[in-house]
Every structure is written in structure tokens, then in C-alpha cells.
Amino acid sequence: xxxxxxxxxxxxxxxxxxxxxxxxxxxxxxxxxxxxxxxxxxxxxxxxxxxxxxxxxxxxxxxxxxxxxxxxxxxxxxxxxxxxxxxxxxxxxxxxxxxxxxxxxxxxxxxxxxxxxxxxxxxxxxxxxxxxxxxxxxxxxxxxxxxxxxxxxxxxxxxxxxxxxxxxxxxxxxxxxxxxxxxxxxxxxxxxxxxxxxxxxxxxxxxxxxxxxxxxxxxxxxxxxxxxxxxxxxxxxxxxxxxxxxxxxxxxxxxxxxxxxxx
Numbered sequence: 646x647x648x649x650x651x652x653x654x655x656x657x658x659x660x661x662x663x664x665x666x667x668x669x670x671x672x673x674x675x676x677x678x679x680x681x682x683x684x685x686x687x688x689x690x691x692x693x694x695x696x697x698x699x700x701x702x703x704x705x706x707x708x709x710x711x712x713x714x715x716x717x718x719x720x721x722x723x724x725x726x727x728x729x730x731x732x733x734x735x736x737x738x739x740x741x742x743x744x745x746x747x748x749x750x751x752x753x754x755x756x757x758x759x760x761x762x763x764x765x766x767x768x769x770x771x772x773x774x775x776x777x778x779x780x781x782x783x784x785x786x787x788x789x790x791x792x793x794x795x796x797x798x799x800x801x802x803x804x805x806x807x808x809x810x811x812x813x814x815x816x817x818x819x820x821x822x823x824x825x826x827x828x829x830x831x832x833x834x835x836x837x838x839x840x841x842x843x844x845x846x847x848x849x850x851x852x853x854x855x856x857x858x859x860x861x862x863x864x865x866x867x868x869x870x871x872x873x874x875x876x877x878x879x880x881x882x883x884x885x886x887x888x889x890x891x892x893x894x895x896x897x898x899x900x901x902x903x904x905x906x907x908x
Contacts, residue, residue, distance in 0.1 A: 657844060658844075661837075661840055661841070661844070664833075664836070664837065664840070665837055668830075668833040668834075668837065671829075671830075671833075672691060672695070672830060675689070675690060675691055675826055676689055676691070688816065689816070690816060690817050690820065690823050690826055690827070691826060691827060691830055692816055693811060693814035693815065693816055693827065694811065694827050694830050694831055694834075695830075697864070698774055698775070698778060698864060698865070698868055699774060699810070699811075699831075700834070701778060701857070701860065701861045701864060702774070702777050702778040702781050702803070702807060702861065703807075703831055703834040703835050703838070704834065704838045704857065705778070705781040705782060705784075705785050705854075705857060705858060705861050706742065706781055706800065706803065706804070706807075706835050706838075707834065707835040707836065707837065707838025707839040707841075707842065708785060708838050708839070708842045708854045708857065709738070709781065709784055709785050709792075709796055709800065709854075710735055710738040710739060710742065710800075710835070710839045710842075711735065711838065711839035711840065711841065711842025711843040712792075712842045712843075712850070712851065712854060713731060713734040713735045713738050713793070713796065714730065714731025714732075714734045714735065714793070715731065715789070715846065715851065734793075735839070735843065737797065738796070738797060738800060739839075741797050741800050741801050741804070742800055742804045742835070743804075744801065744804075745800060745801040745802065745803065745804025745805045745807075745808070746804045746805070746807065746808040746828065747808075748801070748804075748805045749804065749805030749806060749807065749808030749809045750808050750809075750812065750824075752805070753809060753812070756805065756806075756809060757771055757809070760772065760773070760776075769869075770810060770813040770814060771809070771813065772869050773806040773807075773809040773810035773813060774806075774807075774810035774814070774865075774868075775865040775866070775868050775869035776806050776865070776869070777802075777803045777804075777806035777807045777810060778861050778862075778864065778865035778868075779861070779862060779865040779866065779869075780799045780802055780803040780806070781799070781800075781803045781858075781861060782858040782859070782860075782861030782862035782865060783799060783858075783862065784796045784799040784800065784803070784858075785854055785855065785857065785858035785861070786855050786858035786859060786862065789851075807831070808828070811824070811827045811828065811831065812824065815827075842854070
């Protein structure tokens, strides 16, 4: 069957378009203050969300939830053959996603302690973004049978790390509404991709999801590796070392100058 025969009705497509338009309008409104005061992209509160690596992870989570219960050819098996119906499985996936986001914020300190041994963790955001993308990509690239068994298990830590990555990359220095805007935008992006994946039931959609997953895995590994390598590079100290000898270690030279004794 052709791809056109798998597309939803015009009314459903209209509703999806309205959802996309409403989200884009909200994102545009969040950028108005930055434009009004002559700010740059780095000053935009949602710059931590609207970046390539984060967008890939969000799109992957949406496709993963939207394609739950589908076979390799994009079809939904009959209820009598499926232990859990596809719609119910998707709702469970949404619930697991929300729980993961909440756990990531609630258990922030324990999770960061687990990631602390990563080289340069404190200056690379503990690699929460690349790890979240890697987990999502691994779940999405799995064959249909394995994906049904492991996707929910991988969505939970991926969502928790995604929430942490969002919190750690806050460009507003802890503005009161940052996390609300950021999480709302992320959930909107996930919902759009999940709805598209749910509505388009075709082998091409499954194949496209796996292609996206391979990109996510490659970019996450590349981004994480580059971050660790760059942060581990030694940086030359621009000042001479301070002497630790004398009556007042580190201050003897300054005190002699103040006393008029020279160097």
C-alpha cells in the first residue's frame, strides 16, 4: 500500500497543524523580550532547548512513544494478539516520561553524584544531554520485538537526564519561569512527534525513526567525546606560581613592596 493510504484524515491533520502553530506562537512570544532589548540567541531562555542535540533527543522520544505497539511494517497488531493495546502502551509511555522528568529534578543530587566520576563532569553538564540522547537512540534503533520490551525501561532514565540537562544549561541564571517554559516546550515537541508517529502508520516511518536513532547515537557519542577531550586539555596558567616560602607564604613580595623594601 502507498504512503498516502496511511495518512490521517484532513480534520486530524488540521488539529495537528493548529497544535504546531500554537506551540510556535508560544515559542515566538518567549523570544520577543530578547529581540526587544537587542539580545542574542544566547540570551534567549529557550536556547538550551532549541539546539540540535536537544531537539534530536526530544524528537526521538516522541517517535519512540508514538510508535509503541507498532510492528516493523508500521502496523498495529490486533488486540487479541497483543498483551497490551497500542494506545494503552503509548499512555504508559507518556506516564513513564513524566515520572522520569520528575525524578530527574527531585533526585538531582544523587544522580549528579553518580555522574561525578566522569572526567570534567562539572564543566560539561555531567554529560546529561549526550547520555539522554544515547539512551533514546538505543531504544529507537532496536528491532520491534526488543523495543517493546526495553523502550519503557530506557525512557525513564533518558527523561530524568533530559530534565537535568535542561536545568544545568539554564541561560537565565535561575529565572523563576525558566523551567516551566523549558519543560512545556520540550513536552510540546515530544507530543508533536508522537502524534505524527501515531498517525503515520507505514514502514517508511519506522525506517525513518531508525535513521534518526543512528544520527542520535553518533551525535551523542561525538558531542560527549569532544566535550570530555576538550575539558581534559591542560590550560596554561597565565600567572607565575606563588611562592610558598617565607614568613607569610604568597604575600612576602607584596608586603616588602608596601614596606618600601623593594623585591
